Amino acid sequence: MKAVQRGLFSIQKRGLMTLRQTTTDVELNGFKISAVEDEDQQAKDNNLLFLHGLLGQGRNWRSFALNDVISAKRNVYLFDLRNHGESDHHRSMTYRELAEDVVRFADSKQIDKFSLLGHNLGAKTAMTLSCLFPDRVKGLISIDTSPKSFTGDKAQVKQTLDGLQKIKGLDIEGKTRKTAMDFIQKSFSDPGIANFVASNLVYDEANDRKFVKWCVNLDAIIGNIDQIVGFESSLTPYQGPALFINGGLSVKVDEAVYKAVFPQAKVITVEGAGHYVHTDKPKITIEAIALFLESIEKAK
Numbered sequence: 001m002k003a004v005q006r007g008l009f010s011i012q013k014r015g016l017m018t019l020r021q022t023t024t025d026v027e028l029n030g031f032k033i034s035a036v037e038d039e040d041q042q043a044k045d046n047n048l049l050f051l052h053g054l055l056g057q058g059r060n061w062r063s064f065a066l067n068d069v070i071s072a073k074r075n076v077y078l079f080d081l082r083n084h085g086e087s088d089h090h091r092s093m094t095y096r097e098l099a100e101d102v103v104r105f106a107d108s109k110q111i112d113k114f115s116l117l118g119h120n121l122g123a124k125t126a127m128t129l130s131c132l133f134p135d136r137v138k139g140l141i142s143i144d145t146s147p148k149s150f151t152g153d154k155a156q157v158k159q160t161l162d163g164l165q166k167i168k169g170l171d172i173e174g175k176t177r178k179t180a181m182d183f184i185q186k187s188f189s190d191p192g193i194a195n196f197v198a199s200n201l202v203y204d205e206a207n208d209r210k211f212v213k214w215c216v217n218l219d220a221i222i223g224n225i226d227q228i229v230g231f232e233s234s235l236t237p238y239q240g241p242a243l244f245i246n247g248g249l250s251v252k253v254d255e256a257v258y259k260a261v262f263p264q265a266k267v268i269t270v271e272g273a274g275h276y277v278h279t280d281k282p283k284i285t286i287e288a289i290a291l292f293l294e295s296i297e298k299a300k
Contacts, residue, residue, distance in 0.1 A: 033105050034086035036078040046074035046297050047114040049102065051122025055200060055216055057085030064278055069290045081125065083217035093224040095232065099129035103136065115293060119143040124231055131235035139296040140242040141289055144275050146253040147261040149230040157229055167197055168218045177201060180212050237261050243292045245285055247273035
């Protein structure tokens with residue numbers, strides 16, 4: 001097990017303090033997992049792991065997570081799940097495997113207990129981890145994601161697959177970043193979606209960084225789509241505190257679905273927000289997260 005600090009990631013102002021972010025790679029039996037963290041981590045009692053959504057990566061959460069309200073009182077880690085960001089690729093991608101990756105990373109950092117915050121793919125990973133390793137989890141926060149399988153929703157599965165296939169079909173390998181961006185912008189007229197897709201472009205070190213490639217493993221994601229849209233119904237319910245923050249404009253799920261797996265679940269709705277609650281209504285979302293974390297941290 002080897003941890004490698006790979007230098008300054010970026011510098012941002014946080015109040016009167018300078019926030020230094022580094023990427024930590026942890027090699028776990030030859031399989032690398034990456035996470036962005038505060039280089040100036042202090043001996044804080046509380047740890048919070050952010051788990052991104054499908055096609056996302058930890059760095060997408062920097063401006064949201066690394067602020068005085070959330071990170072001043074706790075160590076924050078912005079995780080790259082397998083087949084995403086700077087973490088390694090693997091053909092298999094079940095939620096149990098993703099959860100075990102997170103636990104192994106925490107072990108390598110000597111983090112015994114932690115809170116989890118996830119969105120989409122990351123939220124279902126966090127839910128699975130909470131059920132499998134309840135003694136490690138102080139609390140769970142899910143952003144607009146329910147503990148529900150959508151494998152039977154053929155329309156949603158097709159829509160997700162079509163989007164992934166559309167990205168995979170873009171001929172960006174071996175192209176300059178400008179050419180790749182042109183392809184993406186022509187295929188996705190919405191600037192927000194185009195920029196999100198483009199965030200998965202990285203320079204190819206094998207070609208002296210002249211050309212780009214995808215950092216996301218589209219083949220593995222497409223091959224595991226049934227796992228990704230699903231959710232394991234036989235998990236032992238997590239008895240700890242859980243907060244589900246849903247967008248008022250998003251898909252409605254009955255509260256009983258949450259309570260079946262998370263008996264202590266608190267479900268709140270943020271009006272005017274869609275699936276990306278944290279970007280649609282960041283202030284309200286941050287306040288809800290901070291209140292929840294403070295309540296469970298005081299109780300421990």
